[in-house]
Amino acid sequence: MNEQLTSLLLTGGRVIDPANAVDRVADVLLVDGRVQQVGTDLVAPADCETLHLEGLVVTPGFIDSHVHLREPGFEQKETIVTGTAAAAAGGFTAIAAMPNTNPPPDAAEHVVDVLRRAARDACVRVYVIGCITEGRRGQRLAPLEELAAAGAIAFSDDGDPVEDEGLMRRALEISCRLGRPLFPHEEFRRITDGGCMHDGEVARRLGVRGMPPAAEDEMIARDIELVRQTGGALHIAHISTAGTVDLVRAAKAEGLPVTCEVLPHHFLMTDADVERHGTAAKMAPPLRTSVDVEAMKAGLADGTIDTIATDHAPHTAQEKAQSLAAAPFGIVGLETAVGLSITALVETGRLDLPTLVEKWTSAPARILGLPGGRLGPGDVADVTILDPKRRWMVEPAKFHSKSANTPFGGTELTGRAVITIVGGRLVYRDEDLG
Ligand SMILES: [Zn+2]
Incomplete structure (x- = not known):
């Protein structure tokens, strides 16, 4: 799952990292599968992809x-x-x-x-x-x-x-x-x-x-x-x-x-x-x-x-x-x-x-006793990006799961994950994300 390690800079999101008592707007730099730095006005290294996350929440x-x-x-x-x-x-x-x-x-x-x-x-x-x-x-x-x-x-x-x-x-x-x-x-x-x-x-x-x-x-x-x-x-x-x-x-x-x-x-x-x-x-x-x-x-x-x-x-x-x-x-x-x-x-x-x-x-x-769960330097670059105010409806027909046995079909919800990053790589990106 780590074939192409790259750098990824996440800018402008509200970083919530409870293990490190962090809750502030900050940038997060992911390099070679690890968190390298969390701070303000981080500069992207060469060949680094940047995601602008203003209004979103960045969590472990x-x-x-x-x-x-x-x-x-x-x-x-x-x-x-x-x-x-x-x-x-x-x-x-x-x-x-x-x-x-x-x-x-x-x-x-x-x-x-x-x-x-x-x-x-x-x-x-x-x-x-x-x-x-x-x-x-x-x-x-x-x-x-x-x-x-x-x-x-x-x-x-x-x-x-x-x-x-x-x-x-x-x-x-x-x-x-x-x-x-x-x-x-x-x-x-x-x-x-x-x-x-x-x-x-x-x-x-x-x-x-x-x-x-x-x-x-x-x-x-x-x-x-x-x-x-x-x-x-x-x-x-x-x-x-x-x-x-x-x-x-x-x-x-x-x-x-x-x-x-x-x-x-x-x-x-x-x-x-x-x-x-x-x-x-x-x-x-x-x-x-x-x-x-x-x-x-x-x-x-x-x-x-x-x-x-x-x-x-x-x-x-x-x-x-x-x-x-x-x-x-x-x-x-x-x-x-x-x-x-x-x-x-x-x-x-x-x-x-x-x-x-x-x-x-x-x-x-x-x-x-798992790695992850935190976003300090050296931690695994596993990140979930939330839009806590996104309104959406549960549509079981669109599930990635092979099964759709849920009582929540048709339910209107507020808040969801919009980007999922494992080991520094994007594994999911919401199609409605601008
Ligand atoms: Zn059980």
Whole structure:
């Protein structure tokens, strides 16, 4: 991905770099894949392309730490080519791939295989999250040391929980030694058993089984206790309940190494949207109540929730055309997440733009130990350029993703990424940019 390294000067934009406490109009000079200088009135070296960015916002490259690329094994839904094109178009310079592929990355060779495919096909950086258990079956631990040595940045059985407490304890002990977090999907299946949406009035009206919040709350409470005992770090995937915000807030107050992420739909929609959008609003964890939505916004504002991610989960139209009970869980998110989060959080005054940028950049970089997430001299030249006031409409037919399973089609949003730069190279440029 670095075949033609060049210089690129970004002038006149508002540079927001939370890791370096920068928020001012400045120029950024990128040379040979690295940030060389951030300052005023920088002079372009010879053969340097200049982008004039007055009125736009220049940030470290956005990192989506929760993506289902579907390759290998489910290429009818997405591939590394289409998934990373969607990432670039959504403003992401790096993504972390969840392990529910076939084969799953539960052996070093499978981690290496995904990295090799990404080196060939990806237009943004791709990191691999290795399995916690063999085959993601929740029965025997995967060789976490070998996965880490092969390049896995964290461990998850995402899509499925690790129900067995003893396994989870050992996984935390090992991940603590390795200095890489567990990144679990928290859901007691004995509680959600056969459910397809939040357990509440809407599920009863639709005549489908519900997924009680206790399924999430109880497993997170268990795992926080295991963190207390083992010292292993936990980065909890996609929290959705007010109860889990309280649990994580208390764990942080105690000083435990517990962090968490939220997905845009969990601070935007409720279970009532399942009635409106059907299977396009079916995901796990499910859309909850307005009380939970408010808890997500409060958790983002007070720092309890560290990161925002998409859980980009492509499925074919045929798969989503099944009944609510039978259709698979998940929605695509890479091409809507930045607009949704600016619209829902910044435009409403719940978060300022630098705080939102931090949750998409330096926070995931810090938690997952990734390069990027900052724009100081010597840092990787991964840059996202935002137009925070651009008004646009979500048009799933125009997605770069192979799939279009979203409940946000036709939604008017404010703010989006207009240029995406990876390693100093433009990988996306909005066609409407002047
Ligand atoms: Zn999950």
